[in-house]
Amino acid sequence: MLKKPALHTVISPKLLDIYDISNSIVVIIDVFRATSTIATALYNGASRVIPVAEVNTCIQIGQKVGGITAGERDGKVIEGLEHGNSPAEYPRNIIEGKTLVLTTTNGTRLLHMALKSGASEIVTGSFPNLSAVCDHLVKSNKNVILGCSAWKDRVNIEDTLFAGAVINEIESAFTIHCDSSLMASELYRQQKNNMNSFIRKTTHWHRLAAYGLEKDLEYCVSPDLANVLPIYRNGDLVVE
Amino acid sequence: MLKKPALHTVISPKLLDIYDISNSIVVIIDVFRATSTIATALYNGASRVIPVAEVNTCIQIGQKVGGITAGERDGKVIEGLEHGNSPAEYPRNIIEGKTLVLTTTNGTRLLHMALKSGASEIVTGSFPNLSAVCDHLVKSNKNVILGCSAWKDRVNIEDTLFAGAVINEIESAFTIHCDSSLMASELYRQQKNNMNSFIRKTTHWHRLAAYGLEKDLEYCVSPDLANVLPIYRNGDLVVE
Helix, strand or coil: CCCCCCEEECHHHHHHHCCCCCEEEEEECCCHHHHHHHHHHHEEEEEEEECCCHHHHHHHHHHHHHHEECCCCCEEECCCEECCHHHHHCCHHHHHHCCEEECCHHHHHHHHHHCCCCCCCCEEHHHHHHHHHHHHHHHHHHHHHEEECECCECCCHHHHHHHHHHHHHHHHHCCCCHHHHHHHHHHHHHHHHHHHHHHHHHHHHHHHCCCCCCCHHHHHCCCCCCCEEEEEEECHHHHH | CCCCEEEECCCCCCHHHHHCCCCCEEEECCCCCHHHHHHHHHHHHCCEEECCCCCHHHHHHHHHHEEECEECCEEEEEECCCCCCCCHHCCHHHHHHCCEEECCHHHHHHHHHHHCCCCEEEEECEEEEHHHHHHHHHHHCCCEEEEECECCEEEHHHHHHHHHHHHHHHHHHHHHCCCCHHHHHHHHHHHCCHHHHHHHCCHHHHHHCCCCCCCHHHHHHCCCCCCCEEEEEECCEEEC
């Protein structure tokens, strides 16, 4: 019998360097809301999404490539940018054929860490593209790191739940000796029929719901509403 | 209404420095098996336990203070030491009135990190002394960090479960805005009537059960069998 590839869950970016991620596919997970928005924009026909950490970089790249610039602080569009972080802002009639330049802090930071550590491939994952991620991971037959972007390195439930959802789907195809993965999958199994209620207990819910984003957050834990696979290629996230 | 103190769970030592732990009580958790053995030795009358990281230090201190030296690698007593890491090795007729010098890697490292970061008090926690820890934390009315020793910085289930057990008992006395704590308490609630079976899924179980330590591990998830509070004072863990 062939040896199955290994799967690990990294529940905070600070724990990434414990693992050897060369020869691994790294799934960047930032459920509220960066990777949910990335999947949605690409699903609705964006030609690419460029994830950036800094607002100034976002403005510069936006001007250079003629893209839509996006980013929020405290629930409002950042001054100098055009759109916010909500997936609901990117229907087909707005985004089709366009480049989206998206400022995200936690997700972009983890993506750059994974690049620097030599990941062989980087994709982004969120509930709206759960099945696309799972299908790709099984088909690729390579080692997998499920990378939670967390919140300023603090563990968050929603990213961990997504890792659990992936594991729940694909565990039979992998060797999993990883308590973070076991914890994530147990938590997901326990809460999967109760997600809209459970996420109301998270720290992130309390941070964002104050800005009236309840519908956004419920969308971000709904599976397969934007089922494409964003892959990172030379600075861009694209669907191949 | 007075503001309740804050409680956070740190599920890997690598995440400790995210938190300001000055003015906090830090609970060092190393369920398999260091903190379970510490509680047991003190419960059975040890005058103190000196936790050390290195084998040589263990031997030197053991000679200096006339203590019992203890430590294991791969399920065997380390050459030059007298006892192993099992709580079962420390009944009253062996340990009463004695000093135990115990080598532990993950737990001792976290304890020293907490000291260096200015924790106002350090205690050790494990299922055998669950209630003593909970009673102390509620009575102290100070901020709390539940510090999981983990395994070479990798998250482990058993330490997280103990954090969850503590939270389950005392959450009404604390302000808890911490997804790690929410995750730990949900996991504990889900598994609390199923512990002996659930721990068989953990990576640590697979590591230790190979050495025939099943009874040890089951003891280490049994509440209140050695219900004392080990407090760190100038290098020693003692019961006051």
